Amino acid sequence: MALAREDSAVTQRAFLTGARLQLSRLQLDAGLPRLYQQLTAISAQALGVARVGVWLFDFSAQLVRCECLFDESGADAPPPLPMQPIKNYIDAVRELRFVATADARTDPHTSELTAYLERWHITSMLDAAVYRNGQVVGIVCHEHVGPPREWKVEERQFAATVADLLSHFLEVDARIAAQTQAHALELKLKDAHRLDALGRMAAGVAHDLNNLLTVITNGLAVLRCGGDAEVMTEMEESARHAAALVSQLMSLGRRQTPVAxxxxxxxxxxxxxxxxxxxxxxxxxxxxxxxxxxxxxxxxxxxxxxxxxxxxxxxxxxxxxxxxxxxxxxxxxxxxxxxxxxxxxxxxxxxxxxxxxxxxxxxxxxxxxxxxxxxxxxxxxxxxxxxxxxxxxxxxxxxxxxxxxx
Known part of the structure; x- marks a missing residue:
């Protein structure tokens, strides 16, 4: 019997090692929702539990929301839980980093969850804290259905690994979101500068063209009254300046391929x-x-x-x-x-x-x-x-x- 138990322990350690290898291959490319699905499925299979959920704190609404649930029976994610009635449970996760209990309904750390536990026939829990920027922002919950279960050291370590990996991806996602927001703000600022420059340019060009056209218009009036060659020269010079200004604007607006x-x-x-x-x-x-x-x-x-x-x-x-x-x-x-x-x-x-x-x-x-x-x-x-x-x-x-x- 002792040899059989030893073989079983070796098999489980090998199984958990394989699961860690699967976790190490996860990527954020497809987004957090897809990552949650992959992570909870791997974790449920590795620990042999019926349910694994990713719960994140919504501090503004004072709720704990289930972002993703793996359930072997196919059940949907449960509704949010108010934070205040389960304050002792949340505090325990924050202080201890994870809560491992064989009888969740009587354990002082998890007894506040009795209604939830009875609803889903949960007897044992192995829950680990999820961090972002050094603060606990959620929990990865491993929920066992069946006879009370004592959690082994390697199982607790695996649960901590899952939570740490999720913490890493949450921080990466937050950095990407911040960079995206900063880039969008930078683009808006550049657009504002362009619009400001365009407005000033339009005013300046309109002013100069108006002055040049005024010279030409006045010159035509003088010519009607028998003007001289000097007036004609001023008109020609104004026309050349106007043409040069328009040419510059056209040059800027098109890409000129060098004949080099x-x-x-x-x-x-x-x-x-x-x-x-x-x-x-x-x-x-x-x-x-x-x-x-x-x-x-x-x-x-x-x-x-x-x-x-x-x-x-x-x-x-x-x-x-x-x-x-x-x-x-x-x-x-x-x-x-x-x-x-x-x-x-x-x-x-x-x-x-x-x-x-x-x-x-x-x-x-x-x-x-x-x-x-x-x-x-x-x-x-x-x-x-x-x-x-x-x-x-x-x-x-x-x-x-x-x-x-x-």
């Missing part, structure tokens, strides 16, 4: 310089220091557009004069460009939004130019960054590939 080839940089810099010199204010000194003999993979017109925009911004930043420096040198399979000005610099809180469409720190700007710069650089497989400090000027760094990316 590997080509020498020197001729492109020469073209760029010829464009920049006429725009340079008298009080600003332009310095170009570009390593000779470099090559870039580029749509030449778009590369010139990028650095024409950046250097022109540098000119505009130095209303009291200063130095605008454009330099370039070979670096890690490409060319690193730097556009540096000695202007007043940019406040730290503005740096992260500098490339956002329609964000601008200029009184008369639209915030389109730098967004286009970033778009063109990225489309070539490059990257653009900015560093600045108030009173210390601004530096834009652009890495541009020398060969076809990838």
């Amino acid at each position: 080839t590997v080509q020498p940089l020197d001729p492109l810099i020469a073209q760029l310089e010829s464009l920049l010199v006429p725009r340079k204010p008298e009080s600003v000194r332009l310095v170009i220091d570009v390593e000779k003999g470099l090559s870039v993979w580029a749509d030449g017109a778009q590369l010139i557009q990028v650095f024409s925009n950046l250097v022109t911004n540098a000119f505009q930043a130095m209303s009291d004069g200063g130095v605008a420096l454009l330099r370039a040198h070979a670096r890690r399979g490409g060319v690193t460009f730097e556009v540096i000005d000695t202007g007043p610099g940019i406040a730290e809180e503005h740096l992260s939004r500098l490339f956002d469409p329609f964000f601008t720190t200029k009184a008369s700007g639209h915030g389109i130019g730098l967004a286009i710069v970033q778009q063109l650089v990225i489309q070539h497989g490059g990257e653009v960054k900015v560093s600045s400090a108030v009173g210390d000027g601004t530096t834009f760094r652009v890495w541009w590939p020398s060969h076809v990316p990838g």
Whole structure:
């Protein structure tokens, strides 16, 4: 008889070990409800009990709710239980971590559950606390139907393992929910910024277009009265500015595929310089220091557009004069460009939004130019960054590939 009992104990330990292996394979991918079903079924089979339930505390309603029940007879989950009438039972689970009782109806820790126990013919209970963030938030209940049952040490340990695993998954689920909520809030905040920027951009563009159209309208009125060539020149200039503004908006709204080839940089810099010199204010000194003999993979017109925009911004930043420096040198399979000005610099809180469409720190700007710069650089497989400090000027760094990316 002793040998038979020993064989039985060995068999049960092996069975519980196999059940632990099954538990270790559980995943949260299908969600908590599916996880509850798998966990309670494995636990019921491993311990040979009729019922296993996952009960979680609803503190706001002061109820204990059965989130999932495995019942060998197919019974549905029971209704919630009020917390106050079973306070001693809940306190016992909190203090002891688990409650193991052979006669649940007479045990002082579980006698408050007598009506529930009689309803489902439960005699013995092995219940373990479920934690989240260090607080007991529920119970895994193993309920035995039949003659009173003494719970062995390895069975208690297994019940604790089940509860610990469930605690882990509840914490993971809570973290995922918090991250999802934070991400949704971040998206809402970004949308709010976009709408704010769009509103400011629309107001600015409408103002500028209205001014340009006013010049044209007034000019037409003058021409009707025999106006001169100077009026015609003003009208043409206003029309060009209006067309340029519309062109910028259209460029930002569509993805421009670069017609790029590997080509020498020197001729492109020469073209760029010829464009920049006429725009340079008298009080600003332009310095170009570009390593000779470099090559870039580029749509030449778009590369010139990028650095024409950046250097022109540098000119505009130095209303009291200063130095605008454009330099370039070979670096890690490409060319690193730097556009540096000695202007007043940019406040730290503005740096992260500098490339956002329609964000601008200029009184008369639209915030389109730098967004286009970033778009063109990225489309070539490059990257653009900015560093600045108030009173210390601004530096834009652009890495541009020398060969076809990838």
